[in-house]
Amino acid sequence: MDFLKDPLKLAADWLIGLMTGWGMPEGVATGVAAFLGIFVLIAILMVIDIFLVWLERKVVARFQDRIGPNRLGPFGLIQPFADIIKLLIKEDITPANADKVVYNLAPMLSMMSVLILWAIIPLAPNILGVDLNVAALYIVATGAIGTLSIIMAGWSSNNKFALLGAFRQVAVMVSFEIPMVASLLIPTILSGSMGMNAITRAQYPLPFFILSPLAALIFLIAAIAELGRAPFDMGEAESELISGYNVEYSGMKFGMFYAGELLHAFTFGGFWGILFFGGYGLFGLEKLPALAFLDNVYINMLTLIVKAVIGYWIIMWVKYTMMRIRIDHMLAFNWKFLTPLSFALLIVTALVHALAKDASPWVYGLSMFLSNLVLGWIVVEFLRRYSRAEREKVEGPAKPAMEAAGH
Amino acid sequence: MIPLSWYLIFAAGLFSLGLFGVLARRNAVAILLGVELMLNAVNINLAAFWRYGNVADMTGQVFAIIVFAVAAAEVAVGLALVISVYRSRNTVVADEIDMLKW
Amino acid sequence: MTTAQIIFLVVAAVTLASAFMVVTTRNLIHAALWLVATLFGVAVTYALLDAGFLAVVQVVVYIGAIAILFIFAVMLTRKEMRDQGPQLNSGWWISALLAVLTFGGLVGMLWGWRGMDTLASEMPVGFDSINALGDALISPNAFVLPFEVASVLLLAALVGAVYVAFNPRSGDSRK
Numbered sequence: 001m002d003f004l005k006d007p008l009k010l011a012a013d014w015l016i017g018l019m020t021g022w023g024m025p026e027g028v029a030t031g032v033a034a035f036l037g038i039f040v041l042i043a044i045l046m047v048i049d050i051f052l053v054w055l056e057r058k059v060v061a062r063f064q065d066r067i068g069p070n071r072l073g074p075f076g077l078i079q080p081f082a083d084i085i086k087l088l089i090k091e092d093i094t095p096a097n098a099d100k101v102v103y104n105l106a107p108m109l110s111m112m113s114v115l116i117l118w119a120i121i122p123l124a125p126n127i128l129g130v131d132l133n134v135a136a137l138y139i140v141a142t143g144a145i146g147t148l149s150i151i152m153a154g155w156s157s158n159n160k161f162a163l164l165g166a167f168r169q170v171a172v173m174v175s176f177e178i179p180m181v182a183s184l185l186i187p188t189i190l191s192g193s194m195g196m197n198a199i200t201r202a203q204y205p206l207p208f209f210i211l212s213p214l215a216a217l218i219f220l221i222a223a224i225a226e227l228g229r230a231p232f233d234m235g236e237a238e239s240e241l242i243s244g245y246n247v248e249y250s251g252m253k254f255g256m257f258y259a260g261e262l263l264h265a266f267t268f269g270g271f272w273g274i275l276f277f278g279g280y281g282l283f284g285l286e287k288l289p290a291l292a293f294l295d296n297v298y299i300n301m302l303t304l305i306v307k308a309v310i311g312y313w314i315i316m317w318v319k320y321t322m323m324r325i326r327i328d329h330m331l332a333f334n335w336k337f338l339t340p341l342s343f344a345l346l347i348v349t350a351l352v353h354a355l356a357k358d359a360s361p362w363v364y365g366l367s368m369f370l371s372n373l374v375l376g377w378i379v380v381e382f383l384r385r386y387s388r389a390e391r392e393k394v395e396g397p398a399k400p401a402m403e404a405a406g407h
Numbered sequence: 408m409i410p411l412s413w414y415l416i417f418a419a420g421l422f423s424l425g426l427f428g429v430l431a432r433r434n435a436v437a438i439l440l441g442v443e444l445m446l447n448a449v450n451i452n453l454a455a456f457w458r459y460g461n462v463a464d465m466t467g468q469v470f471a472i473i474v475f476a477v478a479a480a481e482v483a484v485g486l487a488l489v490i491s492v493y494r495s496r497n498t499v500v501a502d503e504i505d506m507l508k509w
Numbered sequence: 510m511t512t513a514q515i516i517f518l519v520v521a522a523v524t525l526a527s528a529f530m531v532v533t534t535r536n537l538i539h540a541a542l543w544l545v546a547t548l549f550g551v552a553v554t555y556a557l558l559d560a561g562f563l564a565v566v567q568v569v570v571y572i573g574a575i576a577i578l579f580i581f582a583v584m585l586t587r588k589e590m591r592d593q594g595p596q597l598n599s600g601w602w603i604s605a606l607l608a609v610l611t612f613g614g615l616v617g618m619l620w621g622w623r624g625m626d627t628l629a630s631e632m633p634v635g636f637d638s639i640n641a642l643g644d645a646l647i648s649p650n651a652f653v654l655p656f657e658v659a660s661v662l663l664l665a666a667l668v669g670a671v672y673v674a675f676n677p678r679s680g681d682s683r684k
Contacts, residue, residue, distance in 0.1 A: 144569055152542070409629070419615040424529055426604075457560065468642050469656075472563070476662065480662050
C-alpha cells in the first residue's frame with residue numbers, strides 16, 4: 001500500500017537500494033537520487049510548459065472570438081512543438097557591443113527564478129521538495145532573482161528600449177513586492193507558520209479565501225504585477241517599447257523568457273491555490289467518511305494541478321480583458337492604495353486573530369470574514385468619493401439626474 | 408564538522424576585501440559597495456556566534472536583522488546623497504567632491 | 510573531509526573571489542553584479558549555519574533591494590556606459606597593505622583564542638528558530654526596543670532619501 005501513500009519515498013528507497021547494491025556509498029547514492037528527483041521534476045515542468053503555450057494561445061483565441069491553433073494535430077495540440085522547432089532553428093543574435101556574459105546569463109536566471117519556486121510547492125503532504133519553514137519569504141526571494149534577471153537583460157542588450165523597459169518593469173516589481181509580502185503574511189498569521197504544508201493543513205475546515213478574501217485579492221493583483229502581465233505589462237508594452245527588456249533576444253533565449261513567464265503565471269496560480277484555496281485539499285470533502293477514497297496522494301496532486309490551472313486561467317482572463325495602465329498610475333495605485341490597504345488589512349487581521357483565536361472556529365471565521373467585509377466596504381466607499389471628486393474637477397458638479405441613473 | 412575558526416577567517420577575509428574597496432576605490436558608489444561587503448562580514452560573524460554558542464539565545468540573529476535594517480537605510484541615504492552630488496557637481500569621484508576643503 | 514566542509518570551502522572560495530572582483534572590476538555594473546554573487550554566497554553561508562530566516566532575508570533585502578538600488582545608482586550617475594580613467598586612487602597600494610594587515614591582525618588575534626576550534630552543538634530536537642526569533646523580536650524582555658528603533662531609523666532613512674534625491678526642478682512639472 002506504500003505505492004498509494006508515499007510513492008516518492010518508495011521510489012527514492014528503491015533507487016538508493018539499487019545504487020548501494022552497485023557498491024556506491026550511501027551518502028553519494030542519496031545525493032544522486034535527490035539530483036534525479038530534481039531532474040525529473042524539471043523535465044515534467046518543461047513538458048507542462050509546452051502545453052501551457054498551447055493553452056494560452058487557445059484561451060486567448062476564445063477571448064478574442066477566434067479559434068486559435070487548429071491545423072496541427074487534434075485541437076492544434078502539435079502546434080507548440082512546431083513553435084519550439086521554430087525557436088530552436090532561428091538565428092541566435094547577440095547585438096553589437098552587448099555585454100555577452102550578462103546577456104546570456106539573464107534568460108537562464110529568469111527561468112531559474114521560476115523553477116526553484118517548485119522546490120517548496122507541496123503537491124501532496126509528502127510529495128514536495130522541501131518543507132521550508134520560511135517558504136512564504138522564499139517566494140519573495142525568488143522574485144528578487146527574477147527582478148535581477150530583467151535588469152540584467154535590459155542593461156546588457158545595449159538598447160535604449162530594452163533599458164527603458166527594464167527600468168519600468170523593475171520599478172513595478174520592486175514596488176508591488178510590498179503588498180505581496182503583506183498579503184503573504186496574512187496566511188502566516190492565520191496558520192501560525194510560513195511553511196506551505198502547515199498553511200495547507202490549517203485551511204481545514206475553512207480555507208483562507210473565506211477568512212480573508214481581501215488578502216486573496218491583493219495577492220492576485222501583486223502576483224500579476226510581479227509577473228509583468230497585462231494590465232501591468234509596462235516592461236513589455238509592445239506598442240510603445242516594441243517588447244521592452246527582451247527586445248534584442250531571439251531564438252531559444254527569447255523562448256526562455258517567454259516560457260519562463262508562462263510557467264511563472266501557472267506557478268503563481270498554484271500558489272494562489274495553496275495559500276488561499278486549501279492547496280491539495282478538496283475543501284474538506286476528503287475528510288467525510290463517505291468520500292475517504294479522495295484522501296489519496298494522486299487525488300491530492302490532481303487537485304493542486306487543477307487549482308493551479310484555474311488560477312492561471314484567471315490570470316489570463318485579467319490579462320486579455322484589461323487595458324494597460326500608465327506607469328505613473330500604476331505606481332500611484334500601488335503606493336497610495338494597495339500598500340496602505342494591505343497594511344491596514346494586516347493590522348486588522350492580527351487584531352482579530354489576537355482577540356478571537358480562542359473562540360470556536362465558526363466565531364473566529366465569521367469575525368475574520370466580517371472584518372474583511374467592513375474593510376472592503378470602507379475602501380469601496382472611499383474610492384467612490386474619490387472618483388466623484390476627481391470627476392467633479394473635470395466635469396463640474398454632478399447632476400442629480402445622472403446620480404439617479406447610477407453614473 | 409566545520410570548526411568556528413573557518414567562519415571567522417572567512418568573515419575576516421571578506422571584511423578586509425571590503426576595507427580595501429572603501430579605501431582604494433575612487434567612485435563613491437563603489438565605496439558603498441565596499442561598505443556592504445564589510446557589513447556582510449560582520450553579519451557572518453554574528454550568525455556564526457549564534458550557531459556555535461547557545462542556540463536558544465537569539466541575540467546573534469536579532470543583531471544580524473538590525474544590521475540588515477541599518478544596511479538598507481545606509482544604502483538608501485548614501486545613494487541618494489551620491490545622486491544629489493552628481494546633479495550639482497557632475498561627478499561621483501570621491502576625490503573631486505571637495506567643496507568643504509580649502 | 511566531510512561533505513559540509515567541502516561545501517563550505519567551495520562557497521567561501523567563490524564568495525571571496527567575487528568579493529575581490531567587486532573591489533577591483535573597472536566596470537561598475539559588473540562590480541554590482543559581482544556583489545550579487547558575493548551576497549548569494551553569504552546567504553548560502555547562513556543556510557550552512559542553520560539560519561534559514563537570515564538566508565532568505567539576505568536574498569530579499571540585499572539582492573532584491575540593495576543590489577538593484579546599486580545598479581540603478583550606477584546607471585543614473587554616468588553619462589556613458591563605459592568607464593574611463595583609473596578606478597583606484599593613487600595610494601591604492603597603501604590601502605592594499607592596510608587591508609592585508611587588518612586580515613593578518615584579525616587572524617593573529619583570533620589564533621590565540623581558545624574558542625577557535627569549537628564545533629557546533631547539535632540543533633535541539635523540535636527547536637524552531639523562527640518562532641524563537643519572532644518571540645525575541647517582540648518580547649518586552651528581549652529586543653522590542655531595538656526593533657522599534659530600527660523601524661524608526663528606516664522611516665527616517667526613507668524620508669531623508671526622498672528629500673535628498675528629490676529634484677525640485679523636474680519634480681513639479683505635472684502639477
